[in-house]
Amino acid sequence: ASAVALAEAEQRQAQLTKPPGSLGALEVLANRLSAMAGRCPAPIPEPAVIGLFAGDHGVCAQGVSPWPQEVTASMVMNIAGGGAAINALARQVGASLLVTDVGVATDHPAHPAIRNRVVARGTHDFTVEPAMTRDEARAALAVGIEAAEEAIAGGARCLLTGEMGIGNTTPASALIAVFTRTRPALVTGRGAGADDQMLSVKTQVIERGLKLHQPQTDDPLGTLAAIGGLEHAALAGFILAGAAHRVPVVLDGVIACSAACVAAAFAPAVRDYLVSGHAGAEPGIRTALAHLGLQPLVDLGMRLGEGSGAAVALPMVQAAARIMAEMATFAEAGIEAGS
Amino acid sequence: ASAVALAEAEQRQAQLTKPPGSLGALEVLANRLSAMAGRCPAPIPEPAVIGLFAGDHGVCAQGVSPWPQEVTASMVMNIAGGGAAINALARQVGASLLVTDVGVATDHPAHPAIRNRVVARGTHDFTVEPAMTRDEARAALAVGIEAAEEAIAGGARCLLTGEMGIGNTTPASALIAVFTRTRPALVTGRGAGADDQMLSVKTQVIERGLKLHQPQTDDPLGTLAAIGGLEHAALAGFILAGAAHRVPVVLDGVIACSAACVAAAFAPAVRDYLVSGHAGAEPGIRTALAHLGLQPLVDLGMRLGEGSGAAVALPMVQAAARIMAEMATFAEAGIEAGS
Known part of the structure; x- marks a missing residue:
């Protein structure tokens, strides 16, 4: 900058x-x-494009989400059909959605509003083996880079992060724990509705993953592969490419914050191009934002993801420039x- | 409701x-x-109209603002010309501005974007005499009612409060002190830049006004006349009329909050139609919002007025409905x- x-x-x-x-x-x-x-x-950072990446998570086998894995595919179809919260929010703030399937596990029909860039049909359970190979993590990063460059080539002057993936707050918290060097219990939250028991399971699952893989902050690709997710990797690429083109990237919630930690581990200068949209309920967000040196613009107590926390903040980002x-x-x- | x-x-x-x-x-x-x-x-609460009312304040003679009174007229012309912050914000969020001179003291040219509804050319100094007569306060209320009804007749489905008036945080804090039964020192702030010395003067000025006029919460018209402002009265009318037509009214900062306290003293049910846009730096805002039972949507640390705190929140109000x-x-x- x-x-x-x-x-x-x-x-x-x-x-x-x-x-x-x-x-x-x-x-x-x-x-x-x-x-x-x-x-x-x-x-003025307009037009704005929400890069929404969807993936599934092998770690769901450990019982980290109240929602069945199939909901990822159903919600991707719901988003493609315009019926999700992010669709209403995008229409309200004049942003367009670029939806990419980077790793949904369940079969779903092809749809013109869904870009098919499947690297793997979900990750592996990181309590047992690495979530991805290094090559898969690299490929997912490239999917995000491609999406950002496509959006910018199409005229986008502001990028927003979005995601969908049942179970994806677990790898997000794991990534934040590693890159901010924080104990998992302090950066793990209830995601889309975990109760006390499930929250305890999530924290233990992350602790087991970290113990098994010993991920290192100076090896962001290896860390991403070991304990991350396909959409987390794609978002990290999306962020890196936005910053490389000097385009502001507005972060949503905990998934985006974890991807931003990965991106900042690859290239610390990306921080200069990040804007935090919404604080959110996940404890990992505050820790990640402090690590990134960012202050959230708003806090409406949202905990939905999809890109909703970036979309609600977009008019403020544009207003600041205007x-x-x-x-x-x-x-x-x-x-x-x-x- | x-x-x-x-x-x-x-x-x-x-x-x-x-x-x-x-x-x-x-x-x-x-x-x-x-x-x-x-x-x-x-x-969906659109289209939205910002009712911006401008007035001057006799109490400026007591040294309650670092800005000369003439700035009110200059800023009204700046707003009419499209160069103020509220103009950029209104354009960003797709709201239109309805600017009314209800009591600017300094001569300014007529302008097609300024409605001339001058009730008096500024208020009197409330440390010496009532700011307005009851008839003037009633006339200023009517100006606000007329503006709201004009906006709604023109299709507005959301009203936002705006104002301009050098010195107008002093009567706002005075009104909030009365209607929330709070000591002036706790609800008086720095407005558009008062230093410690001036803040102390503001508080004493309000205390003197309250001692002189002994305003009563069960006499909102008399209280408005004694220690209020012409734009405060107009905003109270604007709020009352919006609520009467079941149209949501988004509040800006401390001036709007004080007018909302007046409106709620006339008709407690107006609370149901109020939305607090922005928390703001003035201490009176929190006290007034607690009295009104409202939570602000955002807090960007703004302290400008003009309607800026309502305008930044408008996309969220519309998004909620959408x-x-x-x-x-x-x-x-x-x-x-x-x-």
């Missing part, structure tokens, strides 16, 4: 017709967007700045 | 393709919107609900 553009943005904020600092987090964000774009004012681009200065408005 | 529609909405939330409660505050809000509309799903209206049920998606 550009320190020159950042300084220029900070100077410009002080000239706009408002008390200094009175737009709070929107000012900080507008300045960051300028640094990302390397110019002030930054272009304010910088379109507001008059004190000089233009003929006002003497206050003390 | 309709208890039947509320119950219907709560039942419908449980059938939509998401874990129960996973959309957090958006679910609560969607249910409230159904109660407001008296039907489930509620209509989710309820457009999401598929588990039955429609062929999914068995999880445990």
Whole structure:
């Protein structure tokens, strides 16, 4: 990111017709967007594309989710048909959805709204063996990179992360535990509805996985392969490619945060291009965001995933840039700045 | 608001393709919107109109703002010209602005984007005499009612509060102190940039006003006249009329919260039609929201006013309704609900 553009943005904020600092987090964000774009004012981050990646998880065999694995395929079809929460949210905020099957285990019909990039039909149970091979993890990363580059080539100027995968908060918490060097119990939550008993199982499952594979922070590909997920890998690629093209990437919840930790382990500079949309209920989110140096824009107590936490924040990201681009200065408005 | 529609909405939330409660505050809000509309799903609250009322304040003579009074007129012209933060925000979220001069003290050119409904050219200094006569307060209330009814007749299905008035956080804090029965020191803040010394002056000014006029909570018109502002009165009318037409009213910051306290003193049922957009830095906001039984949707640390805190929240209000209206049920998606 550009320190020159950042300084220029900070100077410009002080000239706009408002008390200094009175737009709070929107000012900080507008300045960051300028640094990302390397110019002030930054272009308004639109159109926006939600890259939604779906996959299944062998670790579901351990009883880490109240939902049967088949729901991943059903929800992918629901999303393709426009009936999920993310569809309504995307329509509301003017974002388009790019849905990719990177590893759904259950058969589902082909659909024009689903890109078929299946690397494997679900991961393996990481309490028994690595979730993926290194080659599979690499292929899933490439799926995410391809999606981001396709979106950007199509005009996208803002990327949002989305996902669907029954059981995918378990590998997400495992990844966050590794990359933030935090005990699993502190970064494991209830996902889509685990009760106390299931939460305890999730935590133990992650502890067993970490003990078995001994994943290392300086080997992000190996860690991803050992304890991650196909959609987590795709999202890490999506994030890396967005940042490489200097396009802001708005993170959703705990899956996106875990993928961002992986991406940051590959290339620490990706942090500069990340925006946290929504805090969410999963404890791993706060830990991951602290590791990434990010503050969430909103906290509506959501815990859905799909990209919902990124979508609700998108209008704020665009508003931050629009304010910088379109507001008059004190000089233009003929006002003497206050003390 | 309709208890039947509320119950219907709560039942419908449980059938939509998401874990129960996973959309957090958006679910609560969607249910409230159904109660407001008296039907489930509620209509999506669009188009939205920001009712922005401008006025000046005699109490500025006491040194309660770092900005000269003339800035009110300059900023009204800036808003009319499209150069203020609220203009950029309104464009971003697809809301239109209805700007009314209800009491600006300084001469300014007529402008097609400014409705001239001047009741008085600023209030009097409430440390010396009542800010307004009862007839002026009543006339300013009527200006707000007229604006809301004009917006609704024009198709508005969501109203947002906005304001501009140098010094107007002082009467806002005074009104909140009265209606929430709280000591002024606890509900008085820095407004658009008061330093410690000025904050102390503001608090003392409010204490003097309350001692002089002894405003009563069971006389909202008299209280408004004694220590309020013309734009505060207009906003109270705007809120009352929106609620009377069962249209949701999204509140901005401390000025809007103080007007909502006035409106609730006239008619407690208005609470059911209010949505708090943004928490904000002014201490009076939290106190007023607690009194009104409202939770803010976001907190970006903004302290600008103009309607900015309502505008940033508007897409969330619309998203809440859209989710309820457009999401598929588990039955429609062929999914068995999880445990």
